[in-house]
Amino acid sequence: MYATLMHAPGDVRYERVDDPKILKPTDAIIELSATCICGSDLWPYRGAQPFEEPMHMGHEYCGKVIEVGSEVRTIRPGQFVVGSFVISDNTCPHCQFGYPSSCEQREFMSGAQAPYARVPLADGTLVATEEMPTDEQIPYMLASSDVLGTGYYAAEAAGVTNGSTAVVVGDGAVGLMAVLSAKMRGAERIIAMSRHESRQKLAREYGATDIVASRGEEGIAEVMDLTNGVGADAVLECVGLQQSMDQALGVCRPGGAVGFVGVPHEVTFTGEGLFFAQKRLFGGPAPVRRYLPDLMQRVLEGEIKPGKVFDLELPIAEVADGYRAMDERRAIKTLLRV
């Protein structure tokens, strides 16, 4: 088959590779219904994260099971499945505690920007539906695999609950899903920090009640004004840079929480700063596997439509164009049809 490989920063190719095979008896092979490019794929694309070349790209996926290993018990060929971007056994103490993204057997999914992919620990990682979703629902299911689940985790880690005042830092796809997730968890007020008009509009559609376009100290001051000088109960940090983290801490009230889901790049904290600010901090790779049954159900029932973040759709052979469009901020997120 063909698959997506990154050979160097800026150099993404759709090229001939070996077909994926069952390597361990707990693996499954799936035929993808669709796949996509993640904001985190842009870190190596932009040279901001070293990698071993060539790297198989893609960790968001949904599709039909076509083969399972001899020890797979619950997942069966023919089922439609969604899996997390983190492989997990769903049985270890960390999984049972609610953190499959820190599973004792944790692996990060790769190679999913392709028509077929191998999923390790299939029973633990994959969640099957009873029926095939509709074509309209496929992008929503795909979103559950990472971007929606990650936005949801930002809201959970920040402690968003009924009546919360929430601030979302970052208007990429995860930030927009974080807005939707804050809404799903009952936030009364959702302040989206966004400078791009099209993204502001989408943020409002997903539930943002206020938009703050300024950044840095000025942005912090605007949020403080909007919250009567108090700050937000919950701040959802969806970028991963020092500037965005400082902004997140700056708009959080004492006793409030910052949930951070943008993979941090050269972000540091001082103990003294966190101590006297008295703000909670919790982040990490999202425990998507825990959320999947609920998120997939909400999609199937039509309650949420998390697919609007895909504002560019390309055949997978044009994947390199998809990276370029996201790198140049012409697209929020690229859906790849296989």
Add this chain to the structure above:
Amino acid sequence: MYATLMHAPGDVRYERVDDPKILKPTDAIIELSATCICGSDLWPYRGAQPFEEPMHMGHEYCGKVIEVGSEVRTIRPGQFVVGSFVISDNTCPHCQFGYPSSCEQREFMSGAQAPYARVPLADGTLVATEEMPTDEQIPYMLASSDVLGTGYYAAEAAGVTNGSTAVVVGDGAVGLMAVLSAKMRGAERIIAMSRHESRQKLAREYGATDIVASRGEEGIAEVMDLTNGVGADAVLECVGLQQSMDQALGVCRPGGAVGFVGVPHEVTFTGEGLFFAQKRLFGGPAPVRRYLPDLMQRVLEGEIKPGKVFDLELPIAEVADGYRAMDERRAIKTLLRV
């Protein structure tokens, strides 16, 4: 009157000062029943924290109100009161949200290692009892003012709840109170990390089920062994150094929490480290004012006896000896009789 001043690192004197006076109409003057030396007083004493000389020492206090300002409404002369080491109005949004230690009018108490002290924002800061406590209860009441409340906050910030497995890092007075607090909050297992036999004994009295004497990687490995390789749900960091913080994070399970109450000195975190470890972090000056009514009630009912951390008792005129004893680790905490 005489009071305790620090003139330079290692140089503490009990010397003549002006009597405290009402400076603002919201102040009260109290006659202290007892006072004490805090572990945090050792930072400047050891030259690890610059300060303006001479510095009035002491922030833990309880005693009888002898005078109030014209705007004090609820506190009256003659009452026995306990106050937090953080002055707060108890009405601002941060106080109402449960964080009086981040009050909009926050001040840190000082000058309480003396027979009399001025307490600003008396209505917000002080909690009165109906009757005078017994002599036996005075040290327990005094402990509520900071060391017990701070240990309690470590347990709350670390999310200790019924059935938790908790680890306490640090066997100073706060660490020992953290053990007691973890017990009060229902921890099933409490692992105290302590190298000193007398402190281990006290930790066991207060509820520790296991003692780990090793530190660093070895200490982490021992805790991991004790928890079947999982780590603790809740870690109470009661020191404030990089080594103790690394140890705290090292023994915490993914999805667990580190509550840190030792004022951090040159402690740093990386965003990436916290992200991939997936551990919660929350600390700060303890919101003691919120806990006081409950803690004082438990003392009055005889449920808790948090005074055992005072293993040295001196007349206040000998305060310099008290500092020396704590600095040389001959005493856990010094009670000063006024």
